[in-house]
Amino acid sequence: MGDEKGVKIGLECHAQLLTKSKLFCGCSSDYRNAKPNTHVCPVCLGLPGALPVINMQALRYAIKVAIALQCEIQHKTLFYRKNYFYPDLPRGFQISQYDYPIGLNGKVSIEVGDGECGERIIRIKRVHLEEDPGKLIYPGTISTSKYVLVDYNRSGIPLVEIVTEPDLRTPREARIFLAKIRSILEYLGVFNGDLEGAMRVDANISLGGGERVEIKNISSLKGVERALSYEITRQRNMMRRGMKITQETRFYDEERGVTVAMRTKEFEQDYRYFPEPDLVEIRIDDSLIASLKAEIPEMPDEKMRRFISQYSLGSEHARALTEDIHIADFYEAVASEIDPQMSATWIADVLKGELNYRDMSMREAMKRISPNDMVRILRYLKAGEIAERAAVEVIREMLDHGGSPDEIIKRRGLARMSMEELKIAVSEVIHENNAAVADLKSGRKEALNFLVGQVMKKTGGRADPKEARKLLEERLL
């Protein structure tokens, strides 16, 4: 969907912070793959009389996020109770923030590549800290299950909530924005986007100054784009039929890719926010802000600018290499050993393409392929010991099965053939393809491509196509 006139999108993005323990108790926050309800204690189960105690590490992480999003850090921050009933909420309220959040009035720039204005500034309204509720498990599907199970292992995991102004104009921009947020959080080392459900988004959207519709429960970047596109189409169709868009909250059904109206009862909530009386006001002083600022590493935009000047990269490559901190680190390790521009091509174009194809993250990939492996592959390539196609083959096999470049090259016979071998293969192809040779000699240039292809076929891809072409030209033209 292109640039929609009058479309206004705002996002509320919730990201789990990578602390060792939960936000208000000592339970381990490494809850995935744990048996249900084993990472719990009186505090995160909301047992009568248990009291929350703030995890200062989570607070520091959230302040870092706010700094990285260029927010004004508030010197006084407070927790509030957000009151509502839901089975995943063990106290009947969520400890969140309301007035006095950690950060206000930030901004993020995103690259939308729309020609006349490639860069867009998205204003950040606020950044605050809150706790994750437990998780509902519906045996079967939501609509058919007769009961629901609740797992409180997730209850109390720290979430940073990032709220934007309604500055996004298209579903695609929303996706790009979230990718940028993910990138920033990973750069800070406070977030792991590979973990299932680590980022969840609520979106609000209005068309042509109409009423605002909220979409809840979107749990992937692609989901955000799809949900918003669906919603734009739905609202357009309604308007076309002369129906009025009413302010409502809808739920995104990821499986069906549609938004569904929630029962009125479920969203017409008055959360009755009031300050959490079991926690005290927290002062964030200038020295803490300064020390956290000093810990903030180079951010994606700065890194991109440095890559351009330090490694003489084009902006496309520099951006592709800096979106993901793991790819950027991988690149720098490789580029310190071997030609930075060659490294950029092979990592930004080839390796990243292979990762996308596999829907694999760099974090995952690094378990199979190290910067050293990449350096080895590129060294062989540069020295002419393997062909480009062979290099791609090695990368693919490593991503799929692991192993070492040398072993793969040897086992699969990917080392480039000697000139003698190539000459023999070229002679054979010339003898076996009289018709094509005749065509070529009569001036039909495309016959050369066919003959090169035959050489490649005969050599099982080991030949260097450029060399083969050169030999064929010498012999036949």
Added chain:
Amino acid sequence: MLSAVDMSERVRSGENCEEILHEIYERIRSSELNCYITLNDKALDEAVQIDRREGGKSGCGKLLGVPVAVKDCISTRGIRTTCASRILNDYVPPFDATVVAALREEGAIIVGKTNMDEFCMGSTTETSYFGPTLNPHDTSRVPGGSSGGSAAAIAAGETIIALGSDTGGSIRCPAAFCGVVGLKPTYGLVSRYGLIAYANSLEQIGPMASSVRDVALLLDVISLKDRRDSTQVKLPPSDARTNFNADSVLGMSGDDAISSLKGLRIGVPAEFVHGISKDVERAFWSAIHALEDEGASYEEMHMDTMKYALAAYYIIAMSEASSNLARYDGLRYGLRLNRDDDWHTTFSRIRGEGFGEEVKRRIILGTFALSAGYYGRYYLKALKVRTLVKREFESAFRKYDVLATPTMPMTPFRLGERIKDPLSLYLVDVNTVPINLAGVPAISIPCALSPLPVGMQLIASHFEEEKLLKVALACENLMNAHFL
């Protein structure tokens, strides 16, 4: 009856405690007062262990062998904790409140869990799901509340000391009505970890006993520093384990306490003595005059913000309560009915049947006060009143060492007399709630015992428990002479 100070001393020096505990249980079994909801079935075993010095019982401990009753809103590991509510009828906590762990560590024996108003909401102990507690001085009358079970148990010899909790007078009111001593500590002195919340920003756990010294000793034990309560103030010295040390109070003789009254400046706020009953008036002023006779001076003064205190108190307490009590939905613990529907219906049904009438009234009022459009008008305004009340107390303490008031404006009334009229019941708290709003400490000590008990409330500035207890000790010695 033996004091906790004496008893622990004797047990430490080798005497047995089992027999005394036996007597207490005999008295409980033959009692009609209904002081306890649940008895600790391991108490006698613990006493035997102490007497035999088994199970790591070392023979020291500030409360070694002393029977302690614990209000049923304080979490006790392995002992049912109901808050006097049907909704928690079967709830057995998996953890001890910090104060309970401190009791156990000092060798105290938990007799059982005492009756109270449901979720501390009441001043008579009549809203308990388990029936009312009767006043030991006159069983046709209420013992006060909400810590009525603890106060009555002390007065009737069904324990030696007890823990209560005080949100708006819940320790001092029953202490006054049952003729015992009860202290509400400064907000932040004692850890609330394990205290089942009614109104978090107002309440404290506090000691109750038949003497000031026992109250001081128990306060010493429970004021353990605890990082699990963020609202607890950690008083210097930072390396001390507790926020309050009773040594200087325990080491003071009655005579020394009385002679230290010389020069003591007492303020008597007119707002607290206006409209009190004749019996209370007589007992209170004779106590004041007794203090005057020993060299203290008193002055009647005014505290203008008091007229707003009661309303502000109830708005804050009910607002916090409406949120605190949201967790009782029967899903994880507590009442389960034998029919499950969708969660919305099931939660509503469990809460509808599990909570008593007064609790539901306060949840609804509190929910209303926090609602959009009313928050500023009620809750925020109440917080402003709280600030003003606090300031007014602070300025009073620049002029006076302590303030003295009658704890309750009347003597214990009859069971059923006010329970049907919530507003008249809320009004009985008028002299106790301002103290919780201000967060200052206050103690109630008996200033008459017949025909019915009357309590005098002494109030000091924040964290001045030591001063407060010393004045109370002097009063106690003077009163004892009077009573005799």
